[in-house]
Amino acid sequence: MTASTDCCNSNLSSPLSHEVAAELAGAFKALADPARLRLLSLIASRPGAEVCVCELTPQFELSQPTVSHHLKVLREAGLIDCQRRGTWVYYWAIPAALQRLSGVLITTEAFA
C-alpha cells in the first residue's frame, strides 16, 4: 500500500464522514457501469502489464470514442492510469486504489 492510501483506510466498521463518503461515492460511481467493470477487469487481470487500447476496443460492441470515455472515467477515479506511445494508448491498473475500495466494504462481522 502506498502512502497515498494510508491516509484514507476508512471502512464500514465505523460510520463514514460526509467528506469520505462523498469521495468514495465518486469512485464507486466509476464502477457502476458494466462496460467499465469489464474494461477494468481486462486491464487489472494482467498485473504488472500494460494493455493497449487496441486490444480492448475489439472486445466491446461499442465505438472507440465510447470505450475511450469509459477508460477516462476509470482514470479520473484513480483506478487505472495510461501512457500514450505512438499511435496507441496503454493502460494499467492501480492495485492500491482497488485495494482501498475493497477495504472500504469490510465490516467487523464479514470476517468474524
Added chain:
Amino acid sequence: MTASTDCCNSNLSSPLSHEVAAELAGAFKALADPARLRLLSLIASRPGAEVCVCELTPQFELSQPTVSHHLKVLREAGLIDCQRRGTWVYYWAIPAALQRLSGVLITTEAFA
C-alpha cells in the same frame, strides 16, 4: 459465506463476463451515492444489531422519504435487509454481500 455467494466469487484477477459485470455494476451503483454510503456505514458498523430508521434519519439533512428511498436502493441491491415492527422499520447489513463486493476488487497484484 453463504451458498448464495459461493456461486459468484468473481474478481478482477480474470476478465468479468457480460452477465457478472452487469450484475455487479448494479450493486456498485447502490454504493455510488454519499448518503447511501453513510447510511450503509451507520448500519454495518453495528454488526449483529438492528438499527431503527428513527436513529438514521436525524443524522441526515434529508427528508424521511428521501432517507427511506436510499434505504430501499441498498435493500434492493441486497446489501441490507429490514423488518417493520410497530411504528418503525429496523435495518441490518448483510455481511456476505459486502464481502462479495469487496472480493470483486481484489487483483492478484493487490496482495502480492
